[in-house]
Amino acid sequence: MPDPAPALLDALAARLGSAHVLRAPDDMAPHLAETRGLYRGRALAVVRPADTAEVAAVVRACAEAGVPVVAQGGNTGLVGGGVPFGGLVLSLARLDRVRAVDPANATLTVEAGCILARVQEAAEAAGLLFPLSLASEGSCRIGGNLSTNAGGTAVLAYGNARDLVLGLEVVLADGRVWNGLKALRKDNAGYDLKHLFIGSEGTLGIITAAVLKLHPRPASTATAFVGLASAQAALALFTRLRDRAGGRLTAFEYIPPFGLDIVLRHAPGAVRPLDGDHGAYALVEVSAETPEAGPALEALLGDALEDGLAEDAVVARSAAQGRALWRLRESLSDVQRREGASIKHDVSVPVSRTAAFLERATAACEAELPGVRVCAFGHLGDGNIHFNLSQPVGMEAAAFLALWPRFNRIVHDIVHAMNGSIAAEHGVGLIKRDELPRYADPVALDLMRRLKQALDPQGLLNPGKVVAVGEAPGGVDAAVGPSFG
Template sequence: MSPSSHADLLDALRAQLGPAQVITASDAMAGHLTEMRGLYRGTALAVVRPANTEEVALTVRACAQAGVPLVAQGGNTGLVGGGVPAGGIVLSLARLDRVRSLDPVNATMTVEAGCILATVQEAAETAGLLFPLSLASEGSCRIGGNLATNAGGTAVLAYGNARDLVLGLEVVLADGRIWNGLKALRKDNAGYDLKQLFVGSEGTLGIITAAVLKLHPRPASTATAFVGLASAGAALALLTRLRSRAGGRLTAFEYMPRFGLEIVLRHAEGVVRPFAGDHAAYALVEISSEGPEAEALLEDLLGEALQDELAEDAVVARSTAQSKALWRLRESLSEVQRREGASIKHDVAVAVSRVPEFLERASAACEAALPGVRVCAFGHLGDGNIHFNLTQPIGMEAAAFLDLWPRFNRIVHDIVHAMDGSIAAEHGVGLIKRDELLRYKDPVALDLMRRLKAALDPDGILNPGKVVPSESGAAASAPPGAGP
């Protein structure tokens, strides 16, 4: 498309949306062109900020007619390069931020895609209900992006992924048509469940503009504990014990290794060692109840675990402030890794029962490949999702370490694949894992993905180059611009 045609498109968008909502200044666009970790940097003609679904549809139609690609963005907090533009238009959904309705009897809420996740949580709380999706970035990520990536977070054990928390969607299709699937129904078998095509598709099949979310009863009591353990196997045994005794009241079970707690205590501000002594592994446990018994139940269960030598030490929070302090030990881990050095990161999943086996096999293989590499494997043990991250050896240059990213991808991902796991657990595919799918995804599944993409976006204008690898895709390499 010629520069003059680009100018015509931008002029048309300015006329329809207002000049202030079509941003072309490089400094104003900068934050929309870079992935959160700085691994990818893209380019764009403009950042466009529609105010409602109709203006989203108008923008998509204009881009389709002009043959210009576009990528939808929410809070731009993704970690796989899925929201980075490759030319064309960045379609920011930040202005679509209304809570359209809340039905406490039906336990549903209809929100626009640009609503910040924390705002959604607060709106549910005001009605005495709970929207349980919870992420470290909940103060800046937006619900449309959460759904487009099928976000996980810390409450999947009890409530499921984002996919399990949505009842209906409103979606703008690649030709600019609006599909209104905003039904607040828990049973609806009238044809294909179309919403599930768009949840987790990372904006490659359509642009989510609104959603009907499923709400839950708000717990009357919640108890949090930090537990010291002898091994990942002991953590799994404790999880099994708590799950069998507490059932659905077990709402979180997060795993951390000794190295993870060490670097949090070394680098995070305002954190406090939870108890004296070191342990090979740690678990952050949360129990929630519709009655007042959460703290007493957790104390009893952990007391039994200590007596049976299933756990080595434990502390139960006695206040909301103490609970937040314990959660901070876990939630700070991602942010402090960069202060310890460069990281090669993997977001993988295996069956819950095989997590200790995976940790042992992958750790041994990586340490053999690079003596001195420091394994920082942590995450959501309750649902089998481990962030298997590697920190550079002490004294090694960051750039030299990051050059080994493809080598460690092969080591870790081959083990995950051999264990019938997934190389993309909760962060998605985006750019960073797109071509890895050629090695690990079932060929029939890849064919179906390509057919769906061609059917719903025949001209390939929606977030092109993401998620779906071409049949001749290149082998994965270290992300451009990778840094500590």
């Protein structure tokens, strides 16, 4: 049987322009591995359509040729979800228009290739707020954010990406375009189809545009860094602030002592925010409709200090000081690599069990490998913990990373016992695909596979990711594992 690839690529070059069908290895290389480099893939080419019609034409041509398609946004994922193993990479980078701004309806319609920071800026220009905020917001793209149902630092007040979407435009596996770009807050005319595609990691359809929900901009925001005795004290402080501040509490981030130490050691310009050492730290943000966020937060933390719930605290006196405190949190993932190899888990448990999870999982991992350095941090306010492990000092990186499956079992078993999730905000991708059957409800897995089969019967959209339902030609083999390169 003749290879369909040459004719397909020539046809796509004729439609998109040869400059937008990348075939040279050096041109394709940035699209074949994610930031962490855990997987290194391969592709026939990288195509760069300019609009939804061109995306549909590419997908339709691939469907006719039986060639897989992996959609990519900013390629900032962390679980192998955007790495191709054959077929085409479909880059959405050129679909970067802001299509409409409707301040009265508090909505923004954007294309999938818009960088998240630009979406935020467009909302700000309209006097409103798009609250999705991630450390990678200067390079990640909104289509990728939606395809993974991104979380970030503002989930506590505004919800995940799913909660910020009113409508979608999606190219289906056969090249048809579903136009669901309705800017409605109430629409019960049948199934709410957009939720099939949000969080599906490009396995059911390719998001090309979205109607996003905007919010009023707060008149003032205050940020504080708090020293606490333990994770239990951090949970107790969160509970009190949530009860007293309500919706004004917009962020509550947990940082362990080891995490703060390595940020101070490796992050340029990082300054210790508090005197002395503490058993745990929290980064707290409060927003208000009036200029009173700062005094309100000072009063709340003053009560916590007086009651012995907190050991020390500092409230930022300026926007610059607030940004400096946030950098201590946002630098954590980057600086951890400076401490050697790391094994990472993105998990969630009920908020009420976060402290117990931290204590139990830390003890179990330290018992398994004496000297392992636990770097567990993240969004305590919504139950999402990045439970990362740094290699023991002096241990070989390869030997440490070989223990990843064992630590998966330890951490994920504890998460499962606490009725949590092994994939909180980064997605399943490839790295957790084979973990999912161990922990997911069998009926849920069956429904996922049926949906995949119904919407992508040839298995051509991002094959091998999230759930395995047979493989398309050139799809990722189940035996493929992380290269840890």
